[in-house]
Amino acid sequence: EDQVTQSPEALRLQEGESSSLNCSYTVSGLRGLFWYRQDPGKGPEFLFTLYSAGEEKEKERLKATLTKKESFLHITAPKPEDSATYLCAVQATGNTPLVFGKGTRLSVIA
Amino acid sequence: DAGVIQSPRHEVTEMGQEVTLRCKPISGHDYLFWYRQTMMQGLELLVYFNNKAVMDDSGMPKDRFSAKMPNASFSTLKIQPSEPRDSAVYFCASSHGRTPGYYGYTFGSGTRLTVV
Numbered sequence: 592e593d594q595v596t597q598s599p600e601a602l603r604l605q606e607g608e609s610s611s612l613n614c615s616y617t618v619s620g621l622r623g624l625f626w627y628r629q630d631p632g633k634g635p636e637f638l639f640t641l642y643s644a645g646e647e648k649e650k651e652r653l654k655a656t657l658t659k660k661e662s663f664l665h666i667t668a669p670k671p672e673d674s675a676t677y678l679c680a681v682q683a684t685g686n687t688p689l690v691f692g693k694g695t696r697l698s699v700i701a
Numbered sequence: 702d703a704g705v706i707q708s709p710r711h712e713v714t715e716m717g718q719e720v721t722l723r724c725k726p727i728s729g730h731d732y733l734f735w736y737r738q739t740m741m742q743g744l745e746l747l748v749y750f751n752n753k754a755v756m757d758d759s760g761m762p763k764d765r766f767s768a769k770m771p772n773a774s775f776s777t778l779k780i781q782p783s784e785p786r787d788s789a790v791y792f793c794a795s796s797h798g799r800t801p802g803y804y805g806y807t808f809g810s811g812t813r814l815t816v817v
Contacts (some may be wrong), residue, residue: 596743625805634705634792634808635744678744688734688757693743 593618595692597679600698603698604669612664612695614679624662625689627678633677669699707709707797709791719781722812724793725774734794734806735761735768735778744792750776783816805811 594617604610616624623642627635640646641657648655652673654665676696677700680689706725726733734749748758758768760809765784770776776796780787790813794806 595743627805632810634794634810637805637807640805680744688746688749691736691744 593681593687593690594685595679595681595690597677597692597695599695601623601694601698603695603700604666606670606701607668609665609667609669611666612635612677612697614633614662614664616662616679616681618681618683620684622684622686624657624681625680625682626662626664627680629676629678629694632677636692640679661671666697673697673699674699703776705793705795705807707791707809707812709812710810711813711815713817714783716784716816717782718816719779720783720787720816722780722791722793722814723811724776724778726776726793726795727807728774729774730795730797730807732796732798733744733770733776734796735776735794736794738790738792738811747791749777780814783814785816788814788816 592643596615598613604630623640625640626638627634628638639655644657646657646661656663676694676699678691681693682689708723721767725745731752736744737747737749738744746763749756753770790811792808792811794808796806810815
């Protein structure tokens with residue numbers, strides 16, 4: 592069974608304090624790993640897709656990396672507007688639907 | 702495109718009542734997914750469709766839940782009878798092709814269901 596575990600559950604940062612979120616996964620064969628951002632009262636919003644170990648994607652203050660067992664979402668010099676829940680999901684090589692982790696709630700304090 | 706549209710945004714109902722959630726996917730998307738989100742379980746897949754046909758509904762309690770997609774632009778998720786444990790946020794998502802690829806799934810804003 593495909594599984595995704597995210598840590599920490601919650602993270603509180605000061606503005607400008609860089610950190611990383613972790614996504615560990617178990618999947619029969621990885622088709623893709625996805626990161627989403629979810630704001631309160633809204634649906635998840637797509638950020639990145641990573642396909643193979645060693646791949647990196649960047650968007651503004653966010654950088655996602657992938658190894659054979661986990662992915663990291665690095666947040667550099669975060670701002671209060673980066674506060675949200677960040678979700679990680681995997682798709683197996685059988686092209687089954689995305690399996691999501693429970694997310695990391697990030698709070699950035701000014 | 703207006704994105705994935707769900708209605709209603711909020712629903713409060715009494716235990717035992719029937720509830721119908723609605724979803725309009727993005728035009729041209731051939732896959733539609735219903736997920737349920739709770740604090741304890743996170744996002745769980747209930748059912749998904751490809752070209753209006755149910756592909757997998759193993760995540761759905763079939764004694765009380767039913768999902769339909771009568772045409773390419775409309776889907777419903779019905780709960781009858783509803784129970785307090787069904788209280789959650791229900792999301793509809795759509796994608797073009799089984800592999801979400803560069804754009805991922807597009808989610809709606811969700812329906813927050815409270816069963817009292």
